[in-house]
Each structure stands twice: as C-alpha cells, then as structure tokens.
Amino acid sequence: MNRKATSTESTASSVVRCAIYTRKSTEEGLEQEFNSLDAQRESAEAYIKSQQHEGWICLPDRYDDGGFTGGNMERPALRRLMADIEAGRIDCVVVYKVDRLSRSLLDFAQLMAKFDKHQIAFVSVTQQFNTTNSMGRLMLNVLLVPKLKQHGKTVLTGQFND
Numbered sequence: 199m200n201r202k203a204t205s206t207e208s209t210a211s212s213v214v215r216c217a218i219y220t221r222k223s224t225e226e227g228l229e230q231e232f233n234s235l236d237a238q239r240e241s242a243e244a245y246i247k248s249q250q251h252e253g254w255i256c257l258p259d260r261y262d263d264g265g266f267t268g269g270n271m272e273r274p275a276l277r278r279l280m281a282d283i284e285a286g287r288i289d290c291v292v293v294y295k296v297d298r299l300s301r302s303l304l305d306f307a308q309l310m311a312k313f314d315k316h317q318i319a320f321v322s323v324t325q326q327f328n329t330t331n332s333m334g335r336l337m338l339n340v341l342l343v344p345k346l347k348q349h350g351k352t353v354l355t356g357q358f359n360d
C-alpha cells in the first residue's frame with residue numbers, strides 16, 4: 199500500500215498523484231482557444247508545481263466539466279474522477295475554488311467523506327484550503343460540521359411542520 203505524503207513528512211520517496219478538477223456552469227466561451235477551464239487548470243498546475251518538493255506530480259488526465267452546474271453531482275468528468283479515486287489512481291484532488299467541485303453543501307460533504315474513505319487530500323488553490331495536513335483537516339471539520347448540523351435541523355423541522 200502506498201503511503202500518503204503529508205507536508206510534515208519527508209517525501210523523497212513518496213509521490214502524490216494530483217488530479218485537477220475544473221468546472222464552468224455554462225458553455226459560453228468554452229469554444230475559445232484559452233477558456234475558463236484552461237485558466238483554472240493553469241492555476242492548479244502552478245500550485246502543484248510549487249509543491250514538487252513534497253513529491254506532488256500533476257496527472258495528465260483532464261477532469262473538465264464545461265457547461266455543467268455545480269448544484270448536483272451529475273457530471274461526466276466528476277464521475278470519471280470518482281472512478282479513478284476508487285481505482286486508486288489519485289492521491290490528491292486540486293481545484294481552483296471549492297465551488298468548482300460543488301455548490302451544494304450536502305454534495306460537498308459527501309465528496310469529502312468519499313475522499314476521506316480513500317485517503318484523498320483536497321486542495322482549493324485560491325482559498326488556501328489544503329487537507330494534506332492536520333490544520334487543513336481541522337479547518338474542514340470546523341467549516342462543515344456546524345453547517346451540516348444546521349442543515350439537518352432545517353430538514354427535520356421541515357419534515358415535522360408538513
């Protein structure tokens with residue numbers, strides 16, 4: 199079993215295989231030679247390159263969902279990304295912003311649970327969100343747990359009020 203590298207470990211022999219996920223909710227401008235998906239990827243590639251000393255490498259596969267909403271998980275590139283995670287081909291998912299992965303708190307929480315199950319790190323380049331270290335994992339819990347509890351209360355209250 200491959201050992202996952204963290205920012206505090208020596209990674210001379212560890213490789214962190216990074217997949218970049220990009221999304222744009224409309225198809226507008228996607229026909230351009232350089233579009234929003236390309237800009238997101240370029241930013242993520244630069245971040246991964248800055249982490250080369252930690253053993254990070256950028257996988258060549260593209261996980262680009264152009265013209266798909268982030269309000270649900272019905273996206274072909276996201277499905278491929280999750281299949282590759284389950285197949286053990288990825289160690290870290292890098293996005294430009296958290297909302298590129300999901301605009302739904304519940305979907306985001308489910309994705310984070312699947313990432314955790316498969317020991318996948320998650321990085322948002324522009325929001326300095328990085329679960330490869332303990333502080334990043336703590337931040338994830340601090341951000342998600344209260345919101346999910348509130349969501350659960352809202353759902354339960356709605357069910358009882360019907």
